[in-house]
Amino acid sequence: MIELKNIKKSFNGRPILDDINLTINDGEILAIVGPSGAGKTTLLRALAGLGDIDSGEILLDGKPFDPRSSDLKNNVIGVVFQDYNLFPNLTVWENVTLAPKMVLKMTKTALENEIKPILTHLKLAGKEGLYPFELSGGMKQRVAIARALAMKPSVLAYDEPTSALDPSMRTEVSNLLLDLKKDGVTQIVVTHDIELADKIADKIFRVNAIS
Amino acid sequence: MQYIETILPSLLAGVLVTLKVFVLTIIGALPLGILAGLGLKSEFKIIRWLLNGYVWLMRGTPLLLQLIFVFYGLPLINITFDRLDAALFAFILNYAAYFAEIFRGGFQAIPIGQYEAAKVLRLTPWQTQRKIILPQVIKNVIPPVGNEVINLIKDSSLVYVIGIGDLLRAGNIDAARDVTLVPYILVGVIYLLLTAVTTIGLRRLEKYYNYYR
Numbered sequence: 384m385i386e387l388k389n390i391k392k393s394f395n396g397r398p399i400l401d402d403i404n405l406t407i408n409d410g411e412i413l414a415i416v417g418p419s420g421a422g423k424t425t426l427l428r429a430l431a432g433l434g435d436i437d438s439g440e441i442l443l444d445g446k447p448f449d450p451r452s453s454d455l456k457n458n459v460i461g462v463v464f465q466d467y468n469l470f471p472n473l474t475v476w477e478n479v480t481l482a483p484k485m486v487l488k489m490t491k492t493a494l495e496n497e498i499k500p501i502l503t504h505l506k507l508a509g510k511e512g513l514y515p516f517e518l519s520g521g522m523k524q525r526v527a528i529a530r531a532l533a534m535k536p537s538v539l540a541y542d543e544p545t546s547a548l549d550p551s552m553r554t555e556v557s558n559l560l561l562d563l564k565k566d567g568v569t570q571i572v573v574t575h576d577i578e579l580a581d582k583i584a585d586k587i588f589r590v591n592a593i594s
Numbered sequence: 595m596q597y598i599e600t601i602l603p604s605l606l607a608g609v610l611v612t613l614k615v616f617v618l619t620i621i622g623a624l625p626l627g628i629l630a631g632l633g634l635k636s637e638f639k640i641i642r643w644l645l646n647g648y649v650w651l652m653r654g655t656p657l658l659l660q661l662i663f664v665f666y667g668l669p670l671i672n673i674t675f676d677r678l679d680a681a682l683f684a685f686i687l688n689y690a691a692y693f694a695e696i697f698r699g700g701f702q703a704i705p706i707g708q709y710e711a712a713k714v715l716r717l718t719p720w721q722t723q724r725k726i727i728l729p730q731v732i733k734n735v736i737p738p739v740g741n742e743v744i745n746l747i748k749d750s751s752l753v754y755v756i757g758i759g760d761l762l763r764a765g766n767i768d769a770a771r772d773v774t775l776v777p778y779i780l781v782g783v784i785y786l787l788l789t790a791v792t793t794i795g796l797r798r799l800e801k802y803y804n805y806y807r
């Protein structure tokens with residue numbers, strides 16, 4: 384369970400996040416919706432340790448937790464970026480296994496045993512040797528998901544998972560997220576796509592643009 | 595033909611010296627250039643300021659002047675180098691400055707998202723550089739670095755002025771002694787061969803790095 388308490392953040396004196404309070408329970412899908420510029424990405428970045436907050440507290444299973452702390456090993460928050468940010472110089476397999484190998488020190492056998500099933504589950508079996516430029520948008524997104532899941536995060540967070548894809552892929556994305564939910568993955572979906580949020584989310588949190 | 599055979603050994607000895615200057619300069623200037631390139635986008639203003647000054651100095655004055663300064667100038671304040679060391683000192687510092695500019699651009703071209711993805715995966719800054727950033731930078735900078743490498747082959751002839759027995763000096767000695775153009779032409783041909791071989795090598799390297807985009 385992750386709780387955000389009284390999160391505040393402003394840029395150059397302009398408040399973007401104004402006293403955000405929300406809770407996400409294990410196994411849930413939480414959608415964070417709101418118009419463009421409302422601060423959804425800012426919130427996600429704070430949660431992922433990519434941006435700081437001015438005040439407030441983040442709790443993981445009731446204990447204070449600092450996503451920016453460098454002694455965290457497993458990435459508590461896995462992030463699927465809006466344009467995926469795959470490493471173009473690495474194959475699918477290398478993209479997904481780099482951090483488990485270097486950070487979690489997983490052995491070769493452990494990688495085979497634990498990562499292969501993730502790839503298979505995400506319909507990436509047989510694609511291990513391909514480079515990102517050889518993949519379709521949907522495949523890139525699934526590699527990004529696999530890469531985040533391989534680090535066994537407590538929560539998987541997506542920034543606008545449908546925005547970089549063809550509209551016809553929306554159903555696929557929602558099925559994929561619901562599928563992961565069945566496996567018990569806790570997910571946060573930042574989106575301006577209200578329809579998607581309605582379809583998949585257990586809980587919808589609205590961020591309003593502050594004027 | 596007979597004449598060519600008689601002067602070839604002295605020219606080849608000169609080529610070895612030229613290659614030595616060339617290879618040792620690359621070995622010294624590339625890593626230094628990468629470090630300086632990183633330093634040029636350091637968050638510390640003093641480091642950026644110093645490195646910018648260094649690059650400005652090295653690129654804004656002739657390499658020939660730098661070479662003469664190190665070998666003939668510095669001894670006046672009691673800093674002496676032997677000839678080859680003086681040449682390498684000047685060449686490495688000079689070329690590292692050009693490489694630094696190239697690498698600075700190379701690092702700048704990597705999207706910030708690459709660093710952020712690495713960060714949320716908990717890779718250390720060093721792991722991020724080694725596995726993700728540097729390989730992409732190297733791919734991007736092969737063409738401009740290659741240009742400098744070709745320039746270096748030709749620039750290496752500047753060591754002539756501090757009395758190093760490189761290819762050009764070998765040819766010049768033969769030409770003066772035998773009063774003929776042939777050694778100069780031969781020297782030109784050998785430089786052409788060296789640049790051609792290097793160009794082919796660089797093309798191969800570029801092609802090799804085409805395995806991803």
Ligand SMILES: Nc1ncnc2c1ncn2[C@@H]1O[C@H](COP(=O)(O)OP(=O)(O)O)[C@@H](O)[C@H]1O
Nearest residue numbers: 394395399417418419420421422423424425426
């Ligand atoms: N690093 C930053 N510096 C200054 N302003 C920023 C920065 N990041 C975001 N903003 C501003 O904060 C607001 C919210 O941005 P963002 O969180 O990206 O919104 P959303 O994802 O909901 O579209 C925008 O007005 C944006 O310009």
Ligand SMILES: [Mg+2]
Nearest residue numbers: 423424425542
């Ligand atoms: Mg956004």
